[in-house]
Amino acid sequence: MENQEPKHQRRVRYKGTHPRTYKEKYKELQPEKYADTIEKVIRKGGTPAGMHISICVQEILDFLQIQPGQQGLDATLGYGGHSSKMLECLQQKGHLYALDVDPIEMKKTQARLEGMGYGPDILTVKQMNFADIDLLVQETGKFDFVLADLGVSSMQIDNPERGFTYKQEGPLDLRLNPEKGISAAERLKDISQAELEGMLMENSDEPYAREISMAILSEQRKGHVIDTTTKLKEVIEKALVRLPKEEQKEAVKKSCARTFQALRIDVNSEFEVLEAFLEKLPRILKPQGRVAILTFHSGEDRMVKKSFQSFYREGVYRDIAKEVIRPSKEECNQNSRARSTKMRWAIKA
Numbered sequence: 001m002e003n004q005e006p007k008h009q010r011r012v013r014y015k016g017t018h019p020r021t022y023k024e025k026y027k028e029l030q031p032e033k034y035a036d037t038i039e040k041v042i043r044k045g046g047t048p049a050g051m052h053i054s055i056c057v058q059e060i061l062d063f064l065q066i067q068p069g070q071q072g073l074d075a076t077l078g079y080g081g082h083s084s085k086m087l088e089c090l091q092q093k094g095h096l097y098a099l100d101v102d103p104i105e106m107k108k109t110q111a112r113l114e115g116m117g118y119g120p121d122i123l124t125v126k127q128m129n130f131a132d133i134d135l136l137v138q139e140t141g142k143f144d145f146v147l148a149d150l151g152v153s154s155m156q157i158d159n160p161e162r163g164f165t166y167k168q169e170g171p172l173d174l175r176l177n178p179e180k181g182i183s184a185a186e187r188l189k190d191i192s193q194a195e196l197e198g199m200l201m202e203n204s205d206e207p208y209a210r211e212i213s214m215a216i217l218s219e220q221r222k223g224h225v226i227d228t229t230t231k232l233k234e235v236i237e238k239a240l241v242r243l244p245k246e247e248q249k250e251a252v253k254k255s256c257a258r259t260f261q262a263l264r265i266d267v268n269s270e271f272e273v274l275e276a277f278l279e280k281l282p283r284i285l286k287p288q289g290r291v292a293i294l295t296f297h298s299g300e301d302r303m304v305k306k307s308f309q310s311f312y313r314e315g316v317y318r319d320i321a322k323e324v325i326r327p328s329k330e331e332c333n334q335n336s337r338a339r340s341t342k343m344r345w346a347i348k349a
């Protein structure tokens with residue numbers, strides 16, 4: 001033993017001072033190690049990476065009036081923030097069903113909720129599109145309360161591998177369920193200029209829809225494939241290059257946000273699935289059953305408002321929100337993502 005050569009130790013590779021990966025960059029992704037960082041991000045009005053701060057929680061709970069023993073549906077589980085609050089109200093009596101189309105985040109949320117004591121006896125998590133609630137209700141029976149908090153979660157936006165943001169380099173995917181359908185990059189491959197222009201106008205009121213759609217098609221004709229978030233951002237920059245210099249930076253930022261939103265709405269058929277959900281909702285609610293919906297886009301809010309009003313006129317809903325409900329100023333200050341939120345509710349006759 002004594003004569004043994006000391007084992008050669010491999011030198012630890014110097015990683016530099018700049019983090020390279022998503023995991024290294026965001027300490028918040030290791031909450032057990034960096035609780036202080038998480039607190040600091042929340043205090044500044046941000047959302048820590050890998051987390052989602054639920055919006056209008058109190059307003060939703062005040063409206064839903066959940067009683068122990070009831071059966072409810074969270075149609076958009078996300079990080080499970082609303083679900084955990086609704087489960088608290090159930091006090092281990094009754095049942096909550098929760099849906100999400102995203103297989104990646106859904107599994108993590110289910111495990112987190114299970115760790116909080118919400119196992120299959122009180123909570124059933126299903127990977128399902130809320131457009132299919134008519135199939136769900138055949139298995140579960142009708143619901144006393146339903147919540148839908150539309151759109152994307154912060155975890156999805158913050159993960160560059162999902163391609164939801166122009167702010168970070170990643171594949172141009174934008175699918176809520178990356179195992180199904182086609183990515184935004186594939187969608188762009190075969191689209192005509194007119195269709196793309198229409199998509200940008202209809203899905204996000206993009207004022208430079210013509211310029212952007214023409215620039216994208218022109219890049220593709222040159223043989224350039226737009227398959228990453230950065231490549232799309234660069235094309236948008238080119239499309240707006242004729243704007244006055246002092247306006248350009250802000251205009252590019254806004255057009256990028258709108259273009260990404262329009263593509264996301266398209267590849268996930270968000271308007272179509274919302275329409276199906278709204279149409280089927282009354283059939284899954286018990287008499288006096290309550291539904292609350294949070295939207296983040298004027299087009300979605302219009303659809304919810306119209307559907308609630310039309311069923312109200314027919315006597316299907318006995319009451320609906322007369323005015324849209326907005327998160328408080330304090331909530332918007334604490335969580336910048338709450339600023340565009342609109343809430344509406346309805347009660348089944």
Ligand SMILES: C[S@@+](CC[C@H](N)C(=O)[O-])C[C@H]1O[C@@H](n2cnc3c(N)ncnc32)[C@H](O)[C@@H]1O
Pocket residue numbers: 052053054055075076077078079080081082083099100101102105128129130131149150151152153154176273
């Ligand atoms: C804003 S987040 C929900 C956040 C959640 N309320 C919370 O407190 O953590 C929206 C979630 O709905 C999911 N989603 C979007 N469209 C869906 C659909 N048609 N069917 C089921 N889930 C959907 C998204 O994948 C995302 O996880």
